[in-house]
Amino acid sequence: MMRIREAAPARAPAGPERSPDGIERRGGAGRRPGAVSCGPVRAPLDLAALAARLPPRPRTRFAPAPTGALHLGHVVNAIYVWGLARALGGEVVLRVEDHDRQRCRPAFERGLLDDLDWLGFEPDHYPTHAFRAGACEGRQQDREGVYREAVGRLVADGLIYGCTCTRKQIEEAGGTDTTELRYPGTCRAAGHPLDEGVGWRLRLDDRLVRFEDGRLGAQAQAPAAQCGDVLVRDRLGNWTYQFAVAVDDMAQDVALVVRGMDLLPSTGRQILMAELLGRHVPAVFVHHPLVMKSPSAKLSKSDGDTGVTDLRQQGWTPAAVIGAAAARVGLLSAPRALAARDVSTLFSA
Ligand SMILES: [Zn+2]
Numbered sequence: 635m636m637r638i639r640e641a642a643p644a645r646a647p648a649g650p651e652r653s654p655d656g657i658e659r660r661g662g663a664g665r666r667p668g669a670v671s672c673g674p675v676r677a678p679l680d681l682a683a684l685a686a687r688l689p690p691r692p693r694t695r696f697a698p699a700p701t702g703a704l705h706l707g708h709v710v711n712a713i714y715v716w717g718l719a720r721a722l723g724g725e726v727v728l729r730v731e732d733h734d735r736q737r738c739r740p741a742f743e744r745g746l747l748d749d750l751d752w753l754g755f756e757p758d759h760y761p762t763h764a765f766r767a768g769a770c771e772g773r774q775q776d777r778e779g780v781y782r783e784a785v786g787r788l789v790a791d792g793l794i795y796g797c798t799c800t801r802k803q804i805e806e807a808g809g810t811d812t813t814e815l816r817y818p819g820t821c822r823a824a825g826h827p828l829d830e831g832v833g834w835r836l837r838l839d840d841r842l843v844r845f846e847d848g849r850l851g852a853q854a855q856a857p858a859a860q861c862g863d864v865l866v867r868d869r870l871g872n873w874t875y876q877f878a879v880a881v882d883d884m885a886q887d888v889a890l891v892v893r894g895m896d897l898l899p900s901t902g903r904q905i906l907m908a909e910l911l912g913r914h915v916p917a918v919f920v921h922h923p924l925v926m927k928s929p930s931a932k933l934s935k936s937d938g939d940t941g942v943t944d945l946r947q948q949g950w951t952p953a954a955v956i957g958a959a960a961a962r963v964g965l966l967s968a969p970r971a972l973a974a975r976d977v978s979t980l981f982s983a
Pocket of ligand 1: 822
């Protein structure tokens with residue numbers, strides 16, 4: 635069996651605690667505040683088993699949101715995305731997830747395209763110059779018609795309803811469970827028209843969604859109990875992340891979704907939404923460790939010391955940045971220069 639080459643810790647590695655359900659619980663006891671840790675417990679990744687579940691030349695995607703600058707967390711994601719794609723003989727789609735018009739900025743998009751080029755990660759579909767040239771199918775704000783068409787099918791199936799609830803109202807109705815905001819279904823039978831100014835929600839049944847994470851193994855999630863009926867369009871007219879991603883992954887033939895552990899709890903609802911949208915074979919998901927600023931805080935876009943642009947200005951080379959990122963999550967036992975074209979060596983036998 636081919637296994638991912640990772641530093642093999644003799645004892646349980648330092649990092650956030652993980653519960654048996656595979657969902658990271660941050661804030662483990664006894665950790666020094668501000669210390670840099672390497673993310674959650676590392677699981678082996680069986681490349682042959684992953685390949686057996688995927689079509690030939692499987693497509694995956696790198697999908698940053700232009701709400702800030704690229705940082706080491708994005709570089710880790712790029713290492714996993716390109717590394718697995720190349721090791722599997724697959725292809726990478728570049729997608730700019732700018733569905734949130736209030737938070738996204740064209741300047742951030744330009745920055746992330748420049749940083750990606752500088753690092754040397756080359757997408758197979760929607761190259762960076764295609765985004766710079768203007769409207770591009772890889773950019774969510776240029777896909778309004780695709781989302782309209784997709785939501786139209788759900789509306790025709792009677793699965794979408796209008797919701798006038800504010801976040802505060804949902805919080806107040808949701809009780810004391812603070813792990814996630816759960817929508818209690820207040821407007822399910824209210825008959826609000828699907829106008830501008832109201833949220834659009836997708837009716838979810840209460841089934842348990844089972845899936846096999848490519849790194850973490852068997853998972854089971856109950857989206858209706860976790861989050862309730864999912865918002866597909868917010869009151870400002872933005873398509874939501876959950877909806878846009880489910881539509882795009884299906885429309886762009888993405889067979890393998892490679893993303894950080896922080897998104898693991900939302901995988902069941904993505905699989906369920908894709909099925910309701912008409913996807914017959916669900917994507918295979920691989921959730922990878924996060925670069926943590928501290929045991930209780932994941933790296934954010936405001937952590938300038940780990941921004942790719944900042945490191946670049948400090949004189950780092952692309953290979954040094956990639957090697958440092960790989961070491962932060964245990965893909966290398968220590969930082970060393972690693973070029974973007976060589977990241978598949980981390981995943982090959
Ligand atoms: Zn409501």
